[in-house]
Amino acid sequence: MKSKTTLSVSLSAIFAALYAVGVVVLVPISFQVFQVRVADALLPLAILFGWPAVLGFSVGAFVANFFGGLGVVDVVGGSVANFLATYTAWKIGRRQFKGSWLVAVAMEILVVTVIVGSYLSYLFQMPLEIGLLGILLGSFVAIGLLGYALLLMLSRPIVTNQLKSHGLTVYRKEA
Numbered sequence: 468m469k470s471k472t473t474l475s476v477s478l479s480a481i482f483a484a485l486y487a488v489g490v491v492v493l494v495p496i497s498f499q500v501f502q503v504r505v506a507d508a509l510l511p512l513a514i515l516f517g518w519p520a521v522l523g524f525s526v527g528a529f530v531a532n533f534f535g536g537l538g539v540v541d542v543v544g545g546s547v548a549n550f551l552a553t554y555t556a557w558k559i560g561r562r563q564f565k566g567s568w569l570v571a572v573a574m575e576i577l578v579v580t581v582i583v584g585s586y587l588s589y590l591f592q593m594p595l596e597i598g599l600l601g602i603l604l605g606s607f608v609a610i611g612l613l614g615y616a617l618l619l620m621l622s623r624p625i626v627t628n629q630l631k632s633h634g635l636t637v638y639r640k641e642a
Contacts, residue, residue, distance in 0.1 A: 474634055475519045482516075482523025483530065485509060486549075490531035498535035500587050500601040506531070507579065507606060508613035511572050513553035514560030515622055515637050521557060525550040540586050548582035561638055568640070572615050576606045 489506030490497045497504045506527070513520035529546040555578060556571035580603045588598025620626070627637045 471634065475636075478516065478519035478635065479523040479526070482509065482512070482520050483527040486524050486527025487531040490527075491534050494534060497531075498537065498541075500591050500593065500598055501605065502601065503605040503608050505609055505613070507609035508617055510549065510553055510575050510579075510610050511556060511568075511614040511618040512621065513557045514568060514571050514618060515627070515639065517557050517636060517638055521550060521553040524553050537587075537590055540590060544582060544586045548579050551582070552578035557638070563640055568618065569615070572611060572618070575614075576603070576610050579606050579610065 486506045486509055489509070490504060493505055496502055497506070509520075510524055513524065525546050528549040529542055532542040532545045535541055552575040556575045559571040559574060560568050580599055584599035584602035585595065586598075587602065588595045591598070622639050624639075627639045630637050
């Protein structure tokens with residue numbers, strides 16, 4: 468049990484670091500109203516990895532958003548958005564109905580768009596519709612296109628079986 472916990476904590480730390488570095492390295496496109504936060508392509512991985520990804524991407528957003536200069540609203544709001552988006556996607560993805568992963572990824576896009584778009588429109592003092600549109604477009608590219616493709620690539624049995632052989636818990640659609 469202890470090694471399973473250690474593995475989960477380590478995986479959360481890796482996810483947090485990957486997310487934070489992905490945001491910070493691409494600062495110019497990660498912190499505007501119209502943004503493509505490429506690190507958000509990692510969010511659908513919560514469907515495969517569950518709690519370690521949910522917690523890791525939430526902590527990663529918390530750390531990364533310190534570098535954006537938008538203050539506590541962005542630090543807390545981005546973390547909450549990632550937590551709610553990834554947790555919701557993980558739970559929907561586990562249901563395994565036809566199209567569950569597409570619905571899960573769409574929910575991530577929706578949650579991130581509503582939360583982040585709302586507070587960015589406030590912070591940048593612009594109409595709500597502009598804030599929502601800016602985040603929606605970027606989230607569609609990052610989460611919907613890049614993230615869903617990454618999810619499909621990493622969910623292949625050859626990959627998941629290898630991950631499971633190292634003791635990782637991987638939630639995958641049954642064949």
